[in-house]
Amino acid sequence: MRDSDWGLVVPLKPLGAAKSRLADAVADAERRALALAFAKDTVAAALAASAVRNVVVVTNDPTAARHLAALGARIVPDLPDAGLNAALEHGAAALPGRAVAALNADLPALRPAELTRVLRAARRHRRAFLPDAAGIGTTLLAARPSVPLEPAFGGASRRRHLASGAAELPSTDVPSVRRDVDTAADLRAALELGVGPMTAACLKELPTLLEELTAAAPEGTDGPGGAGRRRAAVRTSGASES
Ligand SMILES: Nc1nc2c(ncn2[C@@H]2O[C@H](COP(=O)(O)OP(=O)(O)OP(=O)(O)O)[C@@H](O)[C@H]2O)c(=O)[nH]1
Numbered sequence: 484m485r486d487s488d489w490g491l492v493v494p495l496k497p498l499g500a501a502k503s504r505l506a507d508a509v510a511d512a513e514r515r516a517l518a519l520a521f522a523k524d525t526v527a528a529a530l531a532a533s534a535v536r537n538v539v540v541v542t543n544d545p546t547a548a549r550h551l552a553a554l555g556a557r558i559v560p561d562l563p564d565a566g567l568n569a570a571l572e573h574g575a576a577a578l579p580g581r582a583v584a585a586l587n588a589d590l591p592a593l594r595p596a597e598l599t600r601v602l603r604a605a606r607r608h609r610r611a612f613l614p615d616a617a618g619i620g621t622t623l624l625a626a627r628p629s630v631p632l633e634p635a636f637g638g639a640s641r642r643r644h645l646a647s648g649a650a651e652l653p654s655t656d657v658p659s660v661r662r663d664v665d666t667a668a669d670l671r672a673a674l675e676l677g678v679g680p681m682t683a684a685c686l687k688e689l690p691t692l693l694e695e696l697t698a699a700a701p702e703g704t705d706g707p708g709g710a711g712r713r714r715a716a717v718r719t720s721g722a723s724e725s
C-alpha cells in the first residue's frame with residue numbers, strides 16, 4: 484500500500500439538522516452556515532493531505548453536496564434514515580479494495596500534515612482509530628484494504644472502537660485531527676488552534692459570536708497563562724501540507 488492510497492469517507496447530516504449543540508450560541512441560519520463552513524474546511528484540508536487520494540462525502544444535503552463537489556469531493560447520497568454508521572459503511576462501499584478512513588465533517592482546524600501523520604500511523608494496523616479531543620469519542624477510524632471498517636461512532640465511541648479490536652493511534656502532535664466542534668466551547672478551542680478559511684470567513688460575519696469566543700474564559704476555566712483576552716488564530720489557507 485502506497486502512502487497516498489487512502490480514500491476518506493466524510494459523513495454529513497442535512498445542514499438543517501447538523502451541529503444542533505450550537506443552537507444555544509447562534510440562530511438557525513448561522514448554525515447551518517457554520518456546519519457547512521466546518522465541512523468545507525475539513526474536506527479541503529483532507530484533499531490537501533498527501534496521504535489522501537480521494538474524499539467521498541456521504542450526504543443528502545443538496546447545498547453541501549454542491550459546495551463539497553466543487554472542492555473535489557465525490558458525493559454519495561445518504562441512505563434514508565439509516566444513521567451515521569450505516570452512512571459510513573455505505574460510503575466505504577464506494578471505495579472497494581481501498582484503504583478507507585472515516586473522518587468527521589466537523590474538524591474546522593484540520594491540518595493536512597497532521598492528517599497524513601495519523602494515516603501513516605494507521606497503516607501499521609488492520610483497523611485503527613483516533614480519539615476526539617475530549618477523549619470520549621472518535622474523529623477518525625481507518626481500515627486497511629479489504630478489512631471491514633465496522634464503524635461504531637456516536638457518543639462514547641472511543642470505548643466501543645477499542646472493544647472492537649481497533650488500535651488506538653497516538654494522539655500527541657495531531658490536535659487538529661482530534662478537534663471536533665460540537666459546542667461553542669469546542670469552537671473556541673478550534674479558534675485557538677487556527678481554523679480554516681471558510682470557518683474564519685463565516686465567523687467574520689458573526690462579530691458578536693466571535694467576540695464572545697475570543698474574550699477571556701470565565702475564571703477557573705482558562706488554560707495555563709491564558710488570562711486576559713484570547714487571540715483567535717485563523718489559517719488563511721487550507722491547501723498546503725506545510
Ligand atoms: N451522512 C450522515 N452523516 C451523519 C449522520 N449523523 C451524523 N452525521 C455526521 O457525522 C459526524 C459526527 O456527528 P456529530 O458530531 O454528532 O455531528 P452533528 O450530528 O452535526 O452534531 P449534533 O447535532 O450536535 O449531534 C458529523 O460530520 C455529522 O454531520 C447521518 O445520519 N448521516
Ligand SMILES: C=C(OP(=O)(O)O)C(=O)O
Pocket residue numbers: 615619620621622635636637638639640641663665
Ligand atoms: C460522532 C461522535 O460523537 P459526537 O456526536 O459526540 O460528536 C463520535 O465521537 O463517535
